[in-house]
Amino acid sequence: MAKWHEGASVQSLYVQWSARGLSGSKARAWRPGEGDRHARYILREDALELGEDGWTSNIGADRAEIVAFWRALEQVERHNRKNANVYISIILPLPHQLSAEERSDLVDTITAPLTSRGLPYVAAQHLPDEGGDERNYHLHLQMSCRPMERVRPFEWDFSAATHAGINSPAGIRMMRRHFVVQMNGALEKACLPRRYTHLTRAERGEPPGQMKRGRGDQNRIAMLSCRRDDLERLCICARKLVSFSQKADAMRNRLAAMKQRLQLAQRNELDQFCLNQVCHDLYHKRYVLRDRLAGQRARLEGASQLRDKLVARIDRHTLALGIQRALEHRDRLAQAYENLSERFDTARSTAFSERESLAKGIAKGTSALVYFTSKQRELTTKLERARLTSAARADPERLAAIRNAVEDAEQRNVIPLVRAEKGFAIHPNFAGEQDLVAVDRFEAETAVQELHAAKWQAMLKAIKSSHVSTEREPAVEIDGMLRPTSLEPELATVVELVAADQEVQFALQKALAGWQEQQRLKAIEDKKSAELKALKAKQRSEAIARVKSATFAEAEGQPRGTSHLRAISGNLEKMFSAAEAGTLSVVRRDTTIEFRAVDRELVQASRRIMSTDIGRYAVQKLSETTMLRAAADFSWSSWGHELPTVRPTTEPVRRRPGLAKDGWERD
Numbered sequence: 001m002a003k004w005h006e007g008a009s010v011q012s013l014y015v016q017w018s019a020r021g022l023s024g025s026k027a028r029a030w031r032p033g034e035g036d037r038h039a040r041y042i043l044r045e046d047a048l049e050l051g052e053d054g055w056t057s058n059i060g061a062d063r064a065e066i067v068a069f070w071r072a073l074e075q076v077e078r079h080n081r082k083n084a085n086v087y088i089s090i091i092l093p094l095p096h097q098l099s100a101e102e103r104s105d106l107v108d109t110i111t112a113p114l115t116s117r118g119l120p121y122v123a124a125q126h127l128p129d130e131g132g133d134e135r136n137y138h139l140h141l142q143m144s145c146r147p148m149e150r151v152r153p154f155e156w157d158f159s160a161a162t163h164a165g166i167n168s169p170a171g172i173r174m175m176r177r178h179f180v181v182q183m184n185g186a187l188e189k190a191c192l193p194r195r196y197t198h199l200t201r202a203e204r205g206e207p208p209g210q211m212k213r214g215r216g217d218q219n220r221i222a223m224l225s226c227r228r229d230d231l232e233r234l235c236i237c238a239r240k241l242v243s244f245s246q247k248a249d250a251m252r253n254r255l256a257a258m259k260q261r262l263q264l265a266q267r268n269e270l271d272q273f274c275l276n277q278v279c280h281d282l283y284h285k286r287y288v289l290r291d292r293l294a295g296q297r298a299r300l301e302g303a304s305q306l307r308d309k310l311v312a313r314i315d316r317h318t319l320a321l322g323i324q325r326a327l328e329h330r331d332r333l334a335q336a337y338e339n340l341s342e343r344f345d346t347a348r349s350t351a352f353s354e355r356e357s358l359a360k361g362i363a364k365g366t367s368a369l370v371y372f373t374s375k376q377r378e379l380t381t382k383l384e385r386a387r388l389t390s391a392a393r394a395d396p397e398r399l400a401a402i403r404n405a406v407e408d409a410e411q412r413n414v415i416p417l418v419r420a421e422k423g424f425a426i427h428p429n430f431a432g433e434q435d436l437v438a439v440d441r442f443e444a445e446t447a448v449q450e451l452h453a454a455k456w457q458a459m460l461k462a463i464k465s466s467h468v469s470t471e472r473e474p475a476v477e478i479d480g481m482l483r484p485t486s487l488e489p490e491l492a493t494v495v496e497l498v499a500a501d502q503e504v505q506f507a508l509q510k511a512l513a514g515w516q517e518q519q520r521l522k523a524i525e526d527k528k529s530a531e532l533k534a535l536k537a538k539q540r541s542e543a544i545a546r547v548k549s550a551t552f553a554e555a556e557g558q559p560r561g562t563s564h565l566r567a568i569s570g571n572l573e574k575m576f577s578a579a580e581a582g583t584l585s586v587v588r589r590d591t592t593i594e595f596r597a598v599d600r601e602l603v604q605a606s607r608r609i610m611s612t613d614i615g616r617y618a619v620q621k622l623s624e625t626t627m628l629r630a631a632a633d634f635s636w637s638s639w640g641h642e643l644p645t646v647r648p649t650t651e652p653v654r655r656r657p658g659l660a661k662d663g664w665e666r667d
Contacts, residue, residue, distance in 0.1 A: 023082065036068075039070055043063055106182060234368075235376065238372065402445050459504075462488075483508075550621055575619075593619055593640060594638065
């Protein structure tokens with residue numbers, strides 16, 4: 001259990017709880033596949049705080065298995081009953097002061113009881129929504145009340161019984177308490193002062209919080225506008241990407257043509273170079289031979305026959321040598337051609353692979369453009385609907401009518417309400433009253449529903465506090481149901497219509513329990529009061545006994561004290577009895593003895609007592625005993641007697657002028 005720090009801030013925990021079943025409601029009927037669609041929605045990657053580490057489940061290992069589970073569970077519930085509950089959607093805020101890892105640990109502690117009980121769940125840790133509060137870290141929890149066991153992938157064993165109590169008011173309150181305990185534990189572990197409570201502001205005696213109205217539509221419109229702007233920018237980028245891809249294809253084709261022309265030019269240049277080298281050698285050798293032949297022409301002219309043979313031999317040798325060199329040059333050219341062919345094939349395969357990748361990118365860009373264009377149209381339609389809805393809601397005449405209806409209905413302490421399919425509605429027997437006609441007409445509006453909810457809570461609060469300062473029990477059980485017995489007529493008429501409601505029964509139970517506790521505390525207080533009264537009576541009796549003993553002892557020590565005591569014994573007994581009963585108060589104030597009593601008959605008795613010194617002694621002893629001073633009421637009679645300023649004479653004297661009637665001398 002988390003500890004409370006002094007000065008820690010405590011706030012109520014807001015939990016959005018929504019149970020979805022096959023019956024649905026008129027406003028939102030059940031659609032097949034709603035459970036797996038909700039699971040895919042809360043598991044979308046762009047909303048998770050920690051990416052793939054931001055969700056956990058005991059259903060399956062991936063999204064496909066989770067979707068298959070919710071489809072199988074829907075079929076199981078269809079065979080159970082027509083209005084079976086399929087799943088519960090819970091949205092729980094997470095403390096923004098914690099880190100992402102600490103919030104992930106908090107989610108694990110929250111879902112641990114569900115895992116131990118075999119209840120299927122999917123928990124997704126979400127980032128704050130766009131256009132909303134940046135501190136709104138929250139948890140989406142989708143669970144079912146039917147236990148299951150995962151046998152193997154895509155195979156589950158469902159239980160025949162369900163924990164339907166979780167979806168009751170008591171179960172929801174239990175889950176709220178569990179959420180608060182785990183969140184306070186995480187905050188305490190992180191040494192943070194904030195704390196949460198499962199009690200509502202009304203249960204804690206605090207006024208209701210200020211509702212934030214009008215921000216939801218504006219935020220949604222702003223978010224849709226931002227998304228539309230993003231889609232327009234994406235469309236522009238996609239068009240630029242397509243244009244860039246087309247330009248890249250053209251550049252790539254030009255590059256390929258330039259590479260081919262370069263290769264042909266290089267090949268032609270190499271061939272020309274080789275031919276130039278061969279021709280240069282041939283020309284050089286021809287001139288050498290001509291010079292040699294010119295030098296030997298004179299010697300060869302004499303041997304013409306030999307010359308012809310030599311010329312023929314030289315021609316044949318030159319031809320063979322040229323042929324051999326030409327063949328060698330052809331081999332070198334063939335090798336160079338093969339190398340160039342290999343390089344060309346490699347470059348061509350690389351160009352083809354790049355062209356295929358670019359073609360795939362262009363195809364993806366085109367599909368993305370189509371997808372974003374459809375999304376843009378869809379968001380534009382939603383934005384237009386949102387604007388129309390906002391315009392309809394902003395109708396001045398309609399808003400004025402709703403405001404007047406709410407103000408008229410707020411004049412009543414309670415309104416006869418019943419639960420409707422969505423929120424509350426006025427009871428049909430009271431729909432015709434003049435001050436509730438307009439409210440009944442606008443029951444679907446948010447302001448009217450808020451008024452209904454406030455009046456419903458006011459009725460529950462009045463029921464819960466009906467046991468205060470009443471001697472009669474607030475409710476009795478009749479036919480297994482509590483019925484109110486001591487409510488105000490207006491409240492009793494309203495409660496009688498909805499006595500069977502669970503919240504009303506719970507409020508009656510709380511009022512009955514409070515009345516029983518009140519009676520128990522009253523019995524304890526009465527017992528304590530009686531014991532204290534008996535103790536005070538005993539103390540007064542003991543004090544009276546001590547005063548009597550002191551008075552008897554003083555009377556025995558005075559001359560004629562015993563006779564004086566016998567003379568006023570009856571009056572003293574009346575005074576002692578009244579002091580012991582608490583109906584007489586004796587207080588000394590300087591030289592005056594002040595008496596306060598219920599019975600005025602003690603006035604004569606006090607005069608007789610104060611006429612003797614032993615009586616005055618007894619009265620002074622009573623005034624000195626504080627426990628004999630009763631709480632005098634203003635309705636009591638009061639009187640006083642002056643004490644003499646000199647000590648009285650012990651001997652009796654005759655009356656003379658100048659002496660008081662009681663025989664005491666005056667200064």
